[in-house]
Amino acid sequence: MVQVQHRTDLQPGTEREIRTKIYNEMDHAYLTRWIQAPVLESLQLILASAIASAASLTAAERERIVATLMLIYHGLAVHDDIEEYTAREDERYRQLGVLAGVYYSSKYYRLLAEAGQIELMGSFARAIQAINEAKAELERDTSDFTMTPGRWLELQESIHGALLHALRRTYAADQPHWDDIVTHLVRAALYAKAWQEKPALPVTRTLANLTLWQQANSEERKWWKQLVAGKVSDLNRLLSLHVKYGTSSTLFQHAEDEIGTVEHAVLLADVPGLLEELRTVFDQLTEVRPIARLGEEA
Structure with a gap:
């Protein structure tokens, strides 16, 4: 993960x-x-x-x-x-x-x-x-x-x-707070990984690509189907669509929101030392800025 x-x-x-x-x-x-x-x-x-x-x-x-x-x-x-x-x-x-x-x-x-x-x-x-x-x-x-x-x-x-x-x-x-800790930390890691992955060809069913598909207009979806079928191959257009719809920013924000939920749940659970240990995790989930790959600011 x-x-x-x-x-x-x-x-x-x-x-x-x-x-x-x-x-x-x-x-x-x-x-x-x-x-x-x-x-x-x-x-x-x-x-x-x-x-x-x-x-x-x-x-x-x-x-x-x-x-x-x-x-x-x-x-x-x-x-x-x-x-x-x-x-x-x-x-x-x-x-x-x-x-x-x-x-x-x-x-x-x-x-x-x-x-x-x-x-x-x-x-x-x-x-x-x-x-x-x-x-x-x-x-x-x-x-x-x-x-x-x-x-x-x-x-x-x-x-x-x-x-x-x-x-x-x-x-x-x-100890009900453990449900939130596990659920939201796993989710934060998934969002973070999706945010950090560079779009590539051939396109695969990633969270970033599914997020883009949901927002694309009919003309863009038509082109997308051709891309998936291998009838066209245009990485630059794929990148530009991710930039247009702010995919990286959206996924990054979701990751930060999930981390905030985890922090709150850990405080409520009152587990000595856990929040301090997880700080390292939080930092690494959000440390890579997506500017280099999609030209977006998180």
Whole structure:
């Protein structure tokens, strides 16, 4: 989703131990010769660690639960990279990419069973189902731009937030502010990523492009359909339309609004240290100005 520099001065021992456990579980003598272990998605790690810390769990339980969530998340993410592996000459990359994804995510059964976390096992299973259903919908007819930005966002929120919400419902259901923290921080990251991405050809169904389609007039939509069909190829016009409708500014403002909601929810939740840690996240979500790519001011 989005990578951030994770502060480690708040709980240094726990942080190092969780990361070490995750990479130890990902390690496989043969797989790692071909498939590099992923860079851990810091936003997932920060939120999962914070939710687990807010619950009445031992340090060992927190470590195992957070490691499990990260293994599932990256196991599912590896499957999204299969097209990249397929493009390589050696067929083993594709085959091992599939195996790596299964290897990472399947470990959650053992880790949670060993910890006696049967309820969370079921919650994660339902989250995995929701994630796969969201991915399937996003993959259906990718040349159709009539999907609303709101629906695209809902599907992406499922992909990047379902596991965190499963953890929240299991261990922090009596702390309602966590719902807002997870929902709006995931949404802020999605808006920030969309704002920072440079428009390119061929056009894909991104949040920026869906936002543009919703505002385009009939003549522009006619041209857009030709662009999607590959009948025309004009990156300059695509860029000019994004500038005309202020796509970057719109997405940037949405990201800032979501961050404001997260800040308010964290204050209400009264979680010591979390707001300070998230400041780094907020800064990185809004640090890249879009002027260089679209000529717009945020």
